[in-house]
Amino acid sequence: MIRARAIQKRFGDKRVLQGIDLDVPEGEFLLVTGRNGAGKTTLLRLLAGLAAPTRGELEVSVERGQIGYLTHEPLVYRELTALENLDLYGRLYRVPDRRERTGMLLERFGLWESRTERAGTYSRGMLQRLALCRTFLHDPVLLLLDEPFAALDDQGADLLQDELAGGRTVVVAAHDPARFATLATARLALT
Amino acid sequence: MSAYAVDVATLARKDVLLELRSRDTLPAMLLFVVSALVVFHFALPADASDRAEIGLFWIALIFTALLGLTRAFAAERDQGLLDGLVLAPVDRSAIWAAKVISVVVFLALAEAVALPAYALFFQPVGWQLVAAVALADVGIASIGALVAAMAVASRSRELLLPLLFLPLAIPVVIGGVGASVSENPASFLGFLGLYDAVFAILAWASFEYVVTE
Numbered sequence: 001m002i003r004a005r006a007i008q009k010r011f012g013d014k015r016v017l018q019g020i021d022l023d024v025p026e027g028e029f030l031l032v033t034g035r036n037g038a039g040k041t042t043l044l045r046l047l048a049g050l051a052a053p054t055r056g057e058l059e060v061s062v063e064r065g066q067i068g069y070l071t072h073e074p075l076v077y078r079e080l081t082a083l084e085n086l087d088l089y090g091r092l093y094r095v096p097d098r099r100e101r102t103g104m105l106l107e108r109f110g111l112w113e114s115r116t117e118r119a120g121t122y123s124r125g126m127l128q129r130l131a132l133c134r135t136f137l138h139d140p141v142l143l144l145l146d147e148p149f150a151a152l153d154d155q156g157a158d159l160l161q162d163e164l165a166g167g168r169t170v171v172v173a174a175h176d177p178a179r180f181a182t183l184a185t186a187r188l189a190l191t
Numbered sequence: 192m193s194a195y196a197v198d199v200a201t202l203a204r205k206d207v208l209l210e211l212r213s214r215d216t217l218p219a220m221l222l223f224v225v226s227a228l229v230v231f232h233f234a235l236p237a238d239a240s241d242r243a244e245i246g247l248f249w250i251a252l253i254f255t256a257l258l259g260l261t262r263a264f265a266a267e268r269d270q271g272l273l274d275g276l277v278l279a280p281v282d283r284s285a286i287w288a289a290k291v292i293s294v295v296v297f298l299a300l301a302e303a304v305a306l307p308a309y310a311l312f313f314q315p316v317g318w319q320l321v322a323a324v325a326l327a328d329v330g331i332a333s334i335g336a337l338v339a340a341m342a343v344a345s346r347s348r349e350l351l352l353p354l355l356f357l358p359l360a361i362p363v364v365i366g367g368v369g370a371s372v373s374e375n376p377a378s379f380l381g382f383l384g385l386y387d388a389v390f391a392i393l394a395w396a397s398f399e400y401v402v403t404e
Contacts, residue, residue: 065280075275092279
């Protein structure tokens with residue numbers, strides 16, 4: 001599903017990624033670890049197609065609409081309610097049974113009661129739950145997750161852990177590898 | 192309705208809804224355009240020419256548009272939301288088209304106040320001016336949405352947007368003033384129509400390269 005050969009990414013004079021080789025077959029759970037600034041987020045942006053490598057070959061055999069991307073920003077409009085945000089993404093991703101799927105995810109991630117409140121009034125943890133609803137909304141084939149447990153309480157973390165156990169292809173960047181000990185089938189340490 | 196039109200309508204509706212909720216852009220545009228016209232009214236001598244009056248009206252209009260364009264991608268810029276839109280399986284030019292529609296809506300609302308204010312302070316508003324303003328709105332929004340997206344990606348965005356937009360808006364002022372004072376407004380209106388067509392096609396075709404690396 002993902003094949004990378006000697007990819008390099010530079011921002012001006014700063015080299016962020018150097019000589020990364022990757023082979024991620026379907027169903028693999030790849031855990032990417034590394035210190036702050038090691039290039040974990042940059043690698044996920046490259047895999048999502050949001051940035052291009054400076055050098056090297058990168059092939060991701062998944063269409064844009066089949067990627068679920070979770071990053072540090074929840075990627076939701078603060079002036080819109082949770083329901084409106086998910087409805088917007090549901091329309092753009094052409095999710096069949098959009099309303100049912102939205103309701104199911106809001107219920108599952110514990111946001112149903114606050115679905116008509118603006119996202120700007122949410123706590124950091126609630127925003128992360130909403131971001132997870134957005135990420136899973138279109139039932140993606142490939143999940144690219146950057147610190148997915150950030151700001152989640154134990155209940156939210158358990159819910160996410162259940163979702164991740166679904167057998168999808170996952171690339172997750174994390175500081176704390178212990179959370180993924182039972183899920184990860186491959187590891188990449190960035191230095 | 193085609194899938195493309197549905198995507199554009201969805202995104203444009205979102206932009207209008209965001210403005211209705213936040214009320215960040217339109218009140219500022221209205222206040223600016225009325226204030227500018229009041230200042231020009233007192234600054235110009237009583238025997239100022241029609242051309243001077245209409246010229247100042249167009250300058251007020253261009254800077255009002257610039258104010259709106261500065262905020263056009265504010266939500267996407269502040270919250271990194273452009274990534275979310277770019278990842279969606281929609282033609283990226285739909286993001287541009289939706290911004291064009293929302294900018295035209297905000298400009299039209301500002302002009303609904305500016306044109307009567309101009310008639311009150313300066314001279315009656317003729318059909319030529321209304322037609323020129325309508326055509327100018329499309330051109331301003333088309334090129335403005337593109338350069339606003341370029342500016343969002345830059346660290347010096349507050350500087351970059353006016354630097355890119357104002358030179359490109361000079362033909363709008365020439366066409367607008369010409370259509371308003373000329374005895375043959377049709378040629379200037381045709382010029383504005385051509386400007387709209389050329390820049391709309393250029394912006395539509397190049398937007399994808401602006402929002403992706």
